[in-house]
Amino acid sequence: MGQLTARQRQILLLLLNRTEGMTAAEIASDIGVSVRTVHREMEEIESGLQGVGVLLHKKSGTGIRLEGSSPEAVTGLRERLLAGMPADYSAEERKVLILCALLEADEPIKLFALGHSLKVTVGTISNDLDELESWLARFELQVIRRRGYGVELEGTETERRRAICRLASEYLDYSDLIGDGEANHLQPVTARLLTMIGKPVLLDVERSLWDMDWGWTERLNENVYTQLLIALSVAVSRIRQRHDLEVTDPVTEDARTPPMTEGARQFADRLQKTLGLSMSEAETAHISRLFDEAREQSEGTELPHVDVETMEIVHRLVEAVSRRTGFPFGEDRTLRDGLVEHVGNAVKRLREGTRIRNPLLSPIRKDYEELFTVARQSVDEITQGLDVPDEEIGFLVMHFGASMERLNQLGHHLKAILVCSSGLxxxxxxxxxxxxxxxxxxxxxxxxxxxxxxxxxxxxxxxxxxxxxxxxxxxxxxxxxxxxxxxxxxxxxxxxxxxxxxxxxPVIKREEQRKTASLERLRSQALLLNEVVSLLDDFHVHQLDNRPRDLEGTLAAALAILSKQGAVSNAAHVKARLLERERMGTQLIPDTALALFHTRSREVAKPSLSLFRLAAPVPLEDGAEARVILMMLAPKKLPKESLEVLSEISAMLLGTELIELMERGGEEEIKSYLAEELQLFFRD
Structure with missing residues (x-):
């Protein structure tokens, strides 16, 4: 194989991963060059491939693809490309590798040494460090630079571990963490991060965690479970490198949930035996905090579909895409549910500056070219102050593409389970x-x-x-x-x-499964109907004689009423959660006087829906004012049927009819409207 440049190697690796082929435009988009440059590179790639048993095929309409004389020839080409990759890195790769070096270092590193290893000048390293300081500051890590001394990080071991976990979350896929994927591990950033998080022990940690046979770990969603594994694996790796937690670290004082602390002690004992570790009390407390955070994140403190900003974005996005395509996306409840779940997390990622990866971007653009353009135009129309990358547009296109292709199920012969890395x-x-x-x-x-x-x-x-x-x-x-x-x-x-x-x-087993499924479905429907009836029976409209411009006092008065009804066991705690949520962004529904205050808490005894009409308006964030408050509360542990009902009610607030009733209608009138809509929901 002839000598190839870094760009030519990059093109070949792209084509090896896309066996059906790629157009020159897709390649150009992926590597950030012009189509003309791609065509020019192809001429040199063809000559470079001579004698390796792999040919370059170019066909109008289908694009460019590689064809090997045998599977061994293709495998051999991949190995030679990865093994011979030059040591020049992109700016982003270079910064990640600098972060890795600093986070792992036990002593100061000379700028010259960093520059030499990354094949750049000391000035470039210095500029990179300037740009990395703000990222590190998020973890309370400070870059210390002194002439003749070098550069190092100042901060606690706890914060170093948090930073390592964040890097892993942003730059590694599930396939990197759990699959073989040995070829990808030869990529410098991937390989370095997998070493930092202790990839060889990650699945050992996972098996130990699963063997604990705890119900709460089985209920964690996939992302939270994976982040927990990364954090535990990083802890094991750092212990082996003798980077112990300081006794004075705040984490050692955290024992908010005694049962969780005892569980952490049992898990630490298992890890010590399985992996031959010696774990201190500080490390056990650290594990306890990780468990507590995972459980909190998975349970959530908010009710689904009730974030006002997210609901508004989804509503406007669906309308915009429907208007441009003429397709009735608004009728698709599954699309709405999926978008609400996705958009809330997407906005958070964008505002935090988290790197977004979408390995399916090129095929999505190819298969859904028109829909991709529509989604881009619609997002640009409705978003303000957010720079939404194409990777995120690709995820939205997958939701709308799935909606367009949704058909009635036909007869089935095989039962399949899906596992995907890119979410719903x-x-x-x-x-x-x-x-x-x-x-x-x-x-x-x-x-x-x-x-x-x-x-x-x-x-x-x-x-x-x-x-x-x-x-x-x-x-x-x-x-x-x-x-x-x-x-x-x-x-x-x-x-x-x-x-x-x-x-x-066995036919008998199939029949038993069918009967069991039918019975479970009936139970679920009965629970759903009971939740609807119970929630509406307890719904009331209250006239609140509150003091002007006193949000805290107004919420306290409203919660006092709910406490008397037995819906809230600790009004002060719930009030604090509601105020904290309001400080994150106003709960006022746009263009109305209605604010939706909601939370899930262990201090809430049962789901409740209550309306409070205020004698005096109260100030909210962003200079807004509310004259009506709809309070939606639920316990931390809640049956899925209750969540579905509360989610459906929150989705109704996207329409004007319910909002008008909330602002001016009578109690029975509001109940009747909710009953009719929820009956349709139940029937669906």
Whole structure:
């Protein structure tokens, strides 16, 4: 193979990962050059590939692709490209590697040494450090630079670990963490981060955590569970490197939940035996805090679909895309639910400056070119002060693409479980494409990567994943969420070779499963109807004689009424949560006098919905004022049926009719409206 430049190697690696091919425009977009530059590079790549058994095919309409004389030739090319990658890094890669060096260092590092290892000047390193100071300050880490001394970080071990975890979250995918993916590990940033977080012990930590057989860990959502594993793995790695927590670290004083502290002690004992560690009391307290934070994050303190800003963004986005496409997206409840969940997290990521990765961006642009343009135009129309990258637009396109392709389920013969790395958007898109193009496959639902390894085999016929899993290769099949023609052929072969026909499974067991599912569905419907009736029976409109411009006193008076009704056990605690949420952003519904105050708390005894009309308006954030307060409260632990009802009510606030009733209607009138709408929701 001839000598190739870094850009030519980058193009070849892109083509190796896209076996169906890419257009020159897609390649140009991915690597940040012009289409003309790509065509020029192709001429040199063709000559560079001579004698390696891999040919470059260019075809109008389908793009550019690589074809090997044998699988071994393709594998050999990939290995040579990765092994021979030059030591020049992008600016972003360089900064990550500088952060890694500083976070791992036990003593000051000379700027010259950093520059030499990264093949840049001392001046470039100095400029990079200037830009990194604000990122490090988020973790209370300070860059110390002295002439003749070098550069080092000043801060606690706890904050160093937090920074390492954040880097891992921003730059590593699930596939990097749990799959084989050895080729990707040769990428310098990926390899360095996997070393920092202790990749070899991550799955050992995961097995130890699962073996504890705790119910609360099984209820964690996939992202929180994965972040917990990263934090625990980083802790193990730092202990092995003798970077111990300081006794004076605030974390050692944190024992807010005694049962969780005892659980942390049991887990620490298991880790010590499994991995041969010696863990101090400070480390046990650190584990206890990580457990507590994970449980808090997964349970959440807010009710779904009740963030006013998120609801408004989703409502306007759906309207804008519907207007441009003529497609009735507003009728799709699943689309709305998925967007609310996604957009809330997306806005948070954008405001925090978190790096957004979307490995499916190129195929999304290719398969949904028109919809991508519409989504970009719609987002630009409704967002102010937010620079939304194409990666985020790609995720939104997956939600709308899934909605466009949503069809009635046909007859099924095989039961499949989906595992995806990009959240609900990719799993829904893949599920719908499967139901449309391969109706013999029934998608039972989505599973996280750690659940997939533990689902009883009798419950499904096959596992379909978009990422590498910690399972034997014959136990699952890896496909693209876009379900290309190549994927379909691959899936059919897998079914023929690896999956037992549904008819060969015991018919009695299938019948039992069907009956059990029907009974569970009836129970769920009964619970849902009971929640609707209970919530409406307890709904009341109160006239509150509050003091002018006194939000805190107004909330206290409202909660005092709810305390007497038995809905709230600690009014002061709930009031503090409501005020804290308001300080994060006004709860006033745009263009109304109605504010929606909501929270979930252990100090709330039962779900409640109450309306308070105020004698005097109260000030909110951003200079707004509220004359009516709708208070929606729920316990921390809440059945999914209760969440569904409260979510549906909050979604109704996107329309004007309910808001007008809340502002001026009578109690019975509001109850009747809610009852009619919730009856439709129940019927659906």
């Amino acid at each position: 958007s990719s799993s829904r898109l893949l599920g719908i494409r499967l139901s449309k193009e391969m109706p013999q496959i029934e998608v039972l639902g989505n599973a996280s990567w750690y659940e997939a390894a533990r689902i009883p085999e009798d419950d499904y016929d096959l596992i379909i994943s978009t990422i590498d899993l910690p399972l034997p290769g014959e136990k699952y099949i890896k496909l693209s969420p876009l379900l290309t023609a190549e994927d379909k052929e691959k899936l059919l072969q897998y079914i023929q070779n690896e999956v037992a026909p549904a008819g060969s499974r």
